Amino acid sequence: MTKPRVSLILVTYNSAALLAEFANSLSSDTSMPPYELIAVDNASHDTPWQQLPAATWIVLPTNIGYGSACNRGAAQANGEYILFLNPDIAMRAGWLFQLIAHLEAHPEVACIAPETLYPGEQRTLQPGIADRPTLPGAALMMRKRDWVTLGGFDEAIFLYWEDTDLCWRAQKSGRRTVVACDTAITHIRGASGGGSARWIHHYIRNGIYAYLKTQPWPAVGWFILRQIIAWPWRAVRRQPQHLVLAVWWNIARLPQTLALRRMLLLPKK
Numbered sequence: 001m002t003k004p005r006v007s008l009i010l011v012t013y014n015s016a017a018l019l020a021e022f023a024n025s026l027s028s029d030t031s032m033p034p035y036e037l038i039a040v041d042n043a044s045h046d047t048p049w050q051q052l053p054a055a056t057w058i059v060l061p062t063n064i065g066y067g068s069a070c071n072r073g074a075a076q077a078n079g080e081y082i083l084f085l086n087p088d089i090a091m092r093a094g095w096l097f098q099l100i101a102h103l104e105a106h107p108e109v110a111c112i113a114p115e116t117l118y119p120g121e122q123r124t125l126q127p128g129i130a131d132r133p134t135l136p137g138a139a140l141m142m143r144k145r146d147w148v149t150l151g152g153f154d155e156a157i158f159l160y161w162e163d164t165d166l167c168w169r170a171q172k173s174g175r176r177t178v179v180a181c182d183t184a185i186t187h188i189r190g191a192s193g194g195g196s197a198r199w200i201h202h203y204i205r206n207g208i209y210a211y212l213k214t215q216p217w218p219a220v221g222w223f224i225l226r227q228i229i230a231w232p233w234r235a236v237r238r239q240p241q242h243l244v245l246a247v248w249w250n251i252a253r254l255p256q257t258l259a260l261r262r263m264l265l266l267p268k269k
Contacts, residue, residue: 004036006096007077007144008085010055011069013042015087018188019051025090032096038076040069048087066137067153067162074147082147086138088188095183099141102129102180110146110175111167113139115184129178133171137163138187146175156253159199161206168214172264200234205246212250212257214264 008026012019026032039055041048042063049057058072070084081100099112106129113135117123140163150169153162167177204227211220224247231243250257 002034004079005033006035006081006083006100006141007074007079008035008037008083009070009073009077010037010039010052010085010087011042011066011073012039012044012048012087013063014044014046016044016046016048016051018087019048021090022085022087023052025092029091029093029095031094033100035096036078038073040073042066042069065155065158065162067157067159068155070137070162071152071155074144074152077144080144081141082144083139083141084137086187089138090186091139092183092185095185098183099180102178103141103143106176106178108176109178110142110150110170110173111135111177112141112180114180116187117184119186119188121186123184125184126181128181130181131176132167132179133177134164134167135177135179136187139185140166146170149173156209157206158202159206160203161210165206165210165213168210169264172214201242201245204242205249208246208250209253209257212254213260 037055040058074082116136154165211223
């Protein structure tokens with residue numbers, strides 16, 4: 001059996017209805033290099049494994065969050081490269097070879113993603129790569145050795161900001177995070193996350209956490225201030241407790257977060 005060059009890590013959560021288009025775009029690309037598909041299901045109420053019977057499925061008994069589920073899949077990956085995917089995307093022919101080519105040409109790059117388009121959006125693609133401070137986790141690719149060096153996704157983050165946190169940690173280690181300007185995916189944003197209203201407290205708390213870990217203090221303060229400014233609007237929408245819960249979560253674990261901050265911000269020798 002040919003060893004996969006790329007391990008595709010797909011995380012599902014009540015995503016069965018999305019997988020037909022995902023599977024079709026994947027199977028229709030005849031230029032794919034040798035790959036394996038590892039699917040991790042976060043205790044869905046539907047049966048996504050019936051839509052992708054050829055995948056290696058890890059079915060979890062409880063929902064452990066996106067980043068933690070990615071870590072479970074990556075632990076079983078056999079490829080030289082690992083690529084994290086959301087189920088609500090459609091890929092273009094040749095996209096994976098282009099991502100590999102860019103990583104091979106740029107050893108200083110730790111993370112790469114294709115351009116991300118909305119359904120129906122048209123954009124003229126350009127050659128080469130471009131530095132981006134953050135990359136979407138909908139299609140995020142790395143060498144496996146870089147993934148191991150960075151320690152994977154931070155499992156303190158249940159949902160939202162895990163991709164940003166990973167990119168910021170890569171940059172703090174002296175590596176680049178880039179987008180491949182010559183290829184794209186279509187992403188139905190939000191269709192695989194369970195709905196922002198349900199998970200908004202995770203967005204706020206993880207944003208504060210990621211800023212506290214890696215960003216200058218003025219940036220930390222500005223992010224927290226923006227959340228406070230938005231508080232009255234959230235209160236009108238019956239979500240006033242979310243900011244309180246998010247801030248309290250960060251206060252409770254502040255010593256651990258500051259220890260991580262000191263470690264990440266140490267000068268590199």
